[in-house]
Amino acid sequence: MLGTSPIIRALRAAHLHDVSRQDLLRLACERIRGLGAPFTSVYAYMLHGDELVLEAFAGRLTEHTRIPVGQGVCGTAVASGEDQNVPDVTAVGNYLACNLETRSELVVLIRRGSTILGQLDIDSDVPAGFTAEHHTTVKAIADALAVLL
Numbered sequence: 335m336l337g338t339s340p341i342i343r344a345l346r347a348a349h350l351h352d353v354s355r356q357d358l359l360r361l362a363c364e365r366i367r368g369l370g371a372p373f374t375s376v377y378a379y380m381l382h383g384d385e386l387v388l389e390a391f392a393g394r395l396t397e398h399t400r401i402p403v404g405q406g407v408c409g410t411a412v413a414s415g416e417d418q419n420v421p422d423v424t425a426v427g428n429y430l431a432c433n434l435e436t437r438s439e440l441v442v443l444i445r446r447g448s449t450i451l452g453q454l455d456i457d458s459d460v461p462a463g464f465t466a467e468h469h470t471t472v473k474a475i476a477d478a479l480a481v482l483l
Contacts (some may be wrong), residue, residue, distance in 0.1 A: 372463030
């Protein structure tokens with residue numbers, strides 16, 4: 335996995351120092367983005383009722399701070415209960431563009447058992463930017479967050 339262990343160790347250390355949930359999510363976003371290409375922007379959305387709410391990010395700003403479940407790639411991930419790896423965002427009919435440069439997107443759910451807590455949403459400027467290894471890496475971080483949040 336791509337540098338997962340140092341990120342998970344940093345998250346655990348921050349948790350031991352009683353950092354806020356937002357700071358823990360921000361740390362995860364910054365560390366994932368710090369892995370470099372294809373990770374252009376990383377957003378942490380948490381589920382509040384029937385809506386995903388942006389709580390932390392690293393990278394480009396987005397106007398999408400609230401996303402209804404079922405809308406866009408992020409909302410689809412929650413509605414279906416499945417992670418999403420979209421190699422070409424222009425091919426998705428209900429895609430919500432965070433920015434015009436994004437070409438591919440990876441959404442990994444943060445879940446505790448069967449309960450979805452939120453998600454890590456990652457944009458890339460590279461078409462088909464995310465491999466199975468990228469997904470595995472982000473999933474390990476999401477699983478760690480599920481325990482720490």
